[in-house]
Amino acid sequence: MIAIHPPEATKLVPSNAPEHCPGTESEQAGKADACAGCPNQEICATAPKGPDPAITHVTTRMSSVRRKILVLSGKGGVGKSTFTAQLGWALSADPDVQAGIMDIDICGPSMPTMLGIQRETVHASGAGWSPISVTDNLCAISVGCMLASPADAVMWRGPRKNGLVAQFLKDVDWGALDYLLVDTPPGTSDEHLSVVNLLKEAGIDGAVLLTTPQEVALQDVRREIDFCRKVGVRMLGIVENMAGFVCPSCKGESVIFKPTTGGAERLAKETGIELLGRVPLDPRIGKCADYGENFLDEFPDSPASKAFVQIIDRIKQLVDEQ
Numbered sequence: 001m002i003a004i005h006p007p008e009a010t011k012l013v014p015s016n017a018p019e020h021c022p023g024t025e026s027e028q029a030g031k032a033d034a035c036a037g038c039p040n041q042e043i044c045a046t047a048p049k050g051p052d053p054a055i056t057h058v059t060t061r062m063s064s065v066r067r068k069i070l071v072l073s074g075k076g077g078v079g080k081s082t083f084t085a086q087l088g089w090a091l092s093a094d095p096d097v098q099a100g101i102m103d104i105d106i107c108g109p110s111m112p113t114m115l116g117i118q119r120e121t122v123h124a125s126g127a128g129w130s131p132i133s134v135t136d137n138l139c140a141i142s143v144g145c146m147l148a149s150p151a152d153a154v155m156w157r158g159p160r161k162n163g164l165v166a167q168f169l170k171d172v173d174w175g176a177l178d179y180l181l182v183d184t185p186p187g188t189s190d191e192h193l194s195v196v197n198l199l200k201e202a203g204i205d206g207a208v209l210l211t212t213p214q215e216v217a218l219q220d221v222r223r224e225i226d227f228c229r230k231v232g233v234r235m236l237g238i239v240e241n242m243a244g245f246v247c248p249s250c251k252g253e254s255v256i257f258k259p260t261t262g263g264a265e266r267l268a269k270e271t272g273i274e275l276l277g278r279v280p281l282d283p284r285i286g287k288c289a290d291y292g293e294n295f296l297d298e299f300p301d302s303p304a305s306k307a308f309v310q311i312i313d314r315i316k317q318l319v320d321e322q
C-alpha cells in the first residue's frame, strides 16, 4: 500500500509552519531554530512528544477496512461532499461491496442530508459507535447525526475537533469494509492533519482533489497539492466539478464558470497529477443532494452521471491496482 509513511513523510508539518519545520512529533518541535516566530511554537514546545497512542487503536480498528480514500478540496462550495456521496452510492451499487463514509467536516456536516440520514442518530454498543446504515451495504458517520438540532452550530477549537476525528477513527465499529471514504472540510487544517497523522500506520490509499474551473478555486487546490506532498499522501487525481452546464431539456451546453487560466486540465499538466475527469453542472444533482437521493440511480442518462461513473471507475482502478 503506497501511503503516508515513506521516511520523509513521517514528519508532520502543519500548513502554516515555516519551511524548515522539524516536524511536530520531533524532539526538536518548538525548540529548533526554525521554530522561532512560528505561530505553533508554544503548542509544539509543550505538547507530549512521540507517536500518538491513539494511532495504535486506529490501526487496530482500521485493520478490517481494505481501502481508505480521502476526498479533499481547497475551497468550499466546489461539490466535494456531493462527490463523496456519489462515490459512496456508486461503490455500493455492487452488492458484494461494503462501503462507508466518514464525514469529518465537523463545523459544516452536510453528509447526513445528502445521504438522507439526517433524522438518524448514532448509537453506541459494546463494540463502539455504530455507523448509520444508508443502504444494506453503505453506512456513514457524521457529527451531523450527533446534534440535538440540525441548526445547532458546532463551535469547536482544534483540540476538540481532533478528539472527535480520533473517536471516529478508533471508536466507530465499521465492521469489514471494502472502501472507507473520508469527506474532509475545505482547506488544510486541524481535521486534515489529524486524519493523516492517525492513519499513518493503517495507510491511506489516496486522495481525490475536487475543484471548479475558476482560478480562485485552482489556487486553493495548489495548496491542497502542497499539503499532500508535505504529508506524503498519494494523490489519485483531480476532479473538475461544475465544468460547463448541460441543459436537461434541450441538451445544449454552456460554460458557467469559465476556466480563465486553463482550468483543472492545465493544473493537471503543470503538476503531473492525473485529471480524473470533468463533471458538468446539472441542477438535478442539487435536488438529489437536498433530498438525500442517489443521483446516479435517478438520472443515469445525465452527462454528469456518465462523468461521475467514469471518474469513479478510474478511482477504483487506481486504488485496487496497488
Ligand code: SF4
Binding pocket: 013, 014, 017, 018, 020, 021, 022, 023, 024, 028, 029, 030, 031, 032, 034, 035, 038, 039, 040, 041, 042, 044, 045
Ligand atoms: S513550532 Fe512546531 S510547527 Fe512551528 S516550525 Fe517548530 S515544530 Fe514546526
